[in-house]
Amino acid sequence: MNQPDLAADAVVKRYGEHVAVDSLSFAVERGSFFSILGPSGCGKTTLLRMIAGFIQPDGGEIAIGGKNMRGVAPNRRPVNMVFQQLALFPMMSVGENVEFGLARRGIGRAERRRKAEQMLERVGLAGAAGKRVDELSGGQRQRVAIARSLVLEPTLLLLDEPLGALDLKLREHMKIELKQLQAEFGTTFVYITHDQSEALVLSDRVGVMNQGRFEQLGTPQDLYYRPASAFVAGFVGDSNRVAGRAIAVDADTVEVETGEGWSVRARRHGPAAVGDAVEAFIRPEAATLGRLRNQLPPDQPAHEGVVESLLFDGAKSALLLREARSRREFRIALPQTGQFADLKPGEPIVFSFDPTRATCFTVGSDGRG
Amino acid sequence: MAEPAAARARRSWRLGLLMAPALAWLGLLILLPHVELAMLSFRKQIGPREYVPSLYQYRTFFEQPEYWHTFVRTAWMSAVATFATLCLAFPIAWVIAKITRGRASAWLLLACMIPFWISETVRTLGWMILLRQSGVLPALLVDLGITSHPVELLYRDATIMVGLIYTSMLFMIVPLISSLESLDNALIEAAYDLGAGGFTVLRKIVIPHAAPGITAGCIIVFMLTLGDYITPTLLGGKDSGWFTEQIYTQFITRFNWGQGAAFGFLLLGLSTAMVVAGLKLTGQRFGDVMGRR
Numbered sequence: 108m109n110q111p112d113l114a115a116d117a118v119v120k121r122y123g124e125h126v127a128v129d130s131l132s133f134a135v136e137r138g139s140f141f142s143i144l145g146p147s148g149c150g151k152t153t154l155l156r157m158i159a160g161f162i163q164p165d166g167g168e169i170a171i172g173g174k175n176m177r178g179v180a181p182n183r184r185p186v187n188m189v190f191q192q193l194a195l196f197p198m199m200s201v202g203e204n205v206e207f208g209l210a211r212r213g214i215g216r217a218e219r220r221r222k223a224e225q226m227l228e229r230v231g232l233a234g235a236a237g238k239r240v241d242e243l244s245g246g247q248r249q250r251v252a253i254a255r256s257l258v259l260e261p262t263l264l265l266l267d268e269p270l271g272a273l274d275l276k277l278r279e280h281m282k283i284e285l286k287q288l289q290a291e292f293g294t295t296f297v298y299i300t301h302d303q304s305e306a307l308v309l310s311d312r313v314g315v316m317n318q319g320r321f322e323q324l325g326t327p328q329d330l331y332y333r334p335a336s337a338f339v340a341g342f343v344g345d346s347n348r349v350a351g352r353a354i355a356v357d358a359d360t361v362e363v364e365t366g367e368g369w370s371v372r373a374r375r376h377g378p379a380a381v382g383d384a385v386e387a388f389i390r391p392e393a394a395t396l397g398r399l400r401n402q403l404p405p406d407q408p409a410h411e412g413v414v415e416s417l418l419f420d421g422a423k424s425a426l427l428l429r430e431a432r433s434r435r436e437f438r439i440a441l442p443q444t445g446q447f448a449d450l451k452p453g454e455p456i457v458f459s460f461d462p463t464r465a466t467c468f469t470v471g472s473d474g475r476g
Numbered sequence: 477m478a479e480p481a482a483a484r485a486r487r488s489w490r491l492g493l494l495m496a497p498a499l500a501w502l503g504l505l506i507l508l509p510h511v512e513l514a515m516l517s518f519r520k521q522i523g524p525r526e527y528v529p530s531l532y533q534y535r536t537f538f539e540q541p542e543y544w545h546t547f548v549r550t551a552w553m554s555a556v557a558t559f560a561t562l563c564l565a566f567p568i569a570w571v572i573a574k575i576t577r578g579r580a581s582a583w584l585l586l587a588c589m590i591p592f593w594i595s596e597t598v599r600t601l602g603w604m605i606l607l608r609q610s611g612v613l614p615a616l617l618v619d620l621g622i623t624s625h626p627v628e629l630l631y632r633d634a635t636i637m638v639g640l641i642y643t644s645m646l647f648m649i650v651p652l653i654s655s656l657e658s659l660d661n662a663l664i665e666a667a668y669d670l671g672a673g674g675f676t677v678l679r680k681i682v683i684p685h686a687a688p689g690i691t692a693g694c695i696i697v698f699m700l701t702l703g704d705y706i707t708p709t710l711l712g713g714k715d716s717g718w719f720t721e722q723i724y725t726q727f728i729t730r731f732n733w734g735q736g737a738a739f740g741f742l743l744l745g746l747s748t749a750m751v752v753a754g755l756k757l758t759g760q761r762f763g764d765v766m767g768r769r
Binding site: 159161180181182183186187188190191192194195196197198199207208211212255256259 | 660662663665666667668669670671672673676680681684685
């Protein structure tokens with residue numbers, strides 16, 4: 108691997124008793140899109156602000172582009188940030204916003220103007236330099252905020268949930284645009300979000316953060332298909348969670364039995380012994396539905412249930428059912444063929460899933476429970 | 477959609493009632509006396525109870541250097557006092573609006589207000605006790621060996637200035653706080669992030685954002701100092717050379733109401749001109765400055 112653009116080594120930040128960032132170490136490769144994904148309060152904003160230089164870590168080192176950043180003020184770091192509310196300067200025009208950083212570097216007026224116009228053109232805002240910030244739409248402002256940072260050619264661009272303030276439709280659109288911009292500029296992006304879909308779509312690598320630590324660091328596919336902890340399995344993507352005790356453990360799988368006597372089989376992650384408290388996570392799209400048992404793959408254990416409701420959502424439509432023995436809710440993605448679109452609430456149904464596509468964790472094995 | 481005439485009439489009645497005290501105050505106590513004063517200022521006495529319309533009173537002002545020297549001096553010193561108040565109030569407002577939180581800012585603002593619980597006259601007399609030749613400060617200077625004998629600190633321009641700044645401080649701090657509070661901290665951080673230093677942030681982000689508050693504070697303070705009578709007279713003595721004193725003299729000592737009225741209008745014209753010039757200079761409109769969020 109080349110010299111990483113960002114390297115954190117055992118970074119710690121405490122607020123009184125509370126450890127916001129707990130001895131984090133990671134590296135971000137040059138030119139990649141790295142996301143930090145976590146629920147609010149997990150410490151991701153603290154981490155980002157330490158990288159930007161607005162707060163100092165209590166311990167550990169942060170290196171950007173191979174240079175240690177200890178004691179380097181935010182205005183001297185080769186890092187720029189796109190703020191959550193964008194923080195465009197309302198007292199300046201769009202062009203002046205983009206020129207702001209260039210002017211601070213002492214670049215002459217003509218050169219500044221040329222660079223700013225070029226950058227605005229690259230983000231699809233040619234000719235907008237003279238406009239006021241409040242004349243732009245949400246998406247355009249987003250692009251100005253990015254242009255304002257990228258015009259400085261930073262080693263690292265930090266993005267603090269910049270899509271959070273946009274409405275759903277625009278958010279989906281800006282997601283794609285961000286990915287294209289990153290690919291085009293080749294700048295290393297560090298992106299923080301609590302939206303797992305943003306992290307999955309955009310990133311080359313994702314760090315899933317919880318209580319100041321990374322639960323897992325890997326590609327979006329790793330997180331989705333091979334979650335390393337119960338937290339990741341529950342947080343990334345939709346999952347059906349089945350908690351119970353292990354009643355049988357073999358080399359690859361664990362059989363989980365709920366308190367009501369329903370048992371499911373799932374791939375074992377980490378050590379587990381008979382009698383341990385465990386939880387299995389099954390993705391809605393991993394399960395197969397059938398009206399009759401012989402419609403299910405013969406090599407998979409079958410389960411019975413009753414239709415609770417049909418959740419129509421286009422390509423993401425799902426069926427909510429109640430498992431017959433435990434009365435627990437279970438969600439299964441509906442096939443696109445429209446095969447089960449005529450199911451009625453209350454109808455009996457059978458389902459099964461491949462145990463190797465479900466994951467089982469021992470409760471408390473990650474030290475948290 | 478057209479409103480029924482009766483409802484409209486009832487509404488305008490209610491509006492009229494609500495506005496009545498303010499309109500009465502404006503009309504009876506401000507407009508009427510000014511009309512009267514205007515009439516007084518534009519006439520000349522040619523005999524007992526005999527007057528003719530004339531610009532005589534205004535001509536006297538320009539022909540007597542003493543009068544317009546005082547006028548210019550008052551304007552200049554008020555402007556300097558306003559600027560000095562701004563420079564001193566800005567850091568205080570910044571601390572209250574941006575650095576301290578909750579109770580601490582409330583206490584600091586209260587500390588700024590406490591002097592105003594005492595009447596201006598008593599406050600100014602307090603300054604006199606501190607500053608007069610036999611007062612506290614000159615004695616202290618002798619004790620510290622800085623001066624060999626007690627010096628008179630009253631009746632100097634600097635003393636008037638100190639008194640004016642002290643009196644006006646709160647009226648500058650309050651509009652500054654409200655305009656600084658509405659400044660999003662992320663803008664300051666963004667400016668730092670883009671490579672700006674502290675001074676650039678102040679010049680490019682903070683001051684442009686606070687401009688309406690700065691202008692509002694300056695207008696209020698300038699008008700207060702320009703029209704102040706007690707502070708310049710008590711701290712500057714009989715010959716403080718403040719224009720309000722000239723007006724007082726014309727009305728009370730010389731009983732020359734026509735001249736006094738003309739002076740009053742000149743002062744009104746001056747403060748109006750300065751406000752307009754200030755707004756023009758900073759590129760703002762009066763409505764924006766006074767009717768902010």
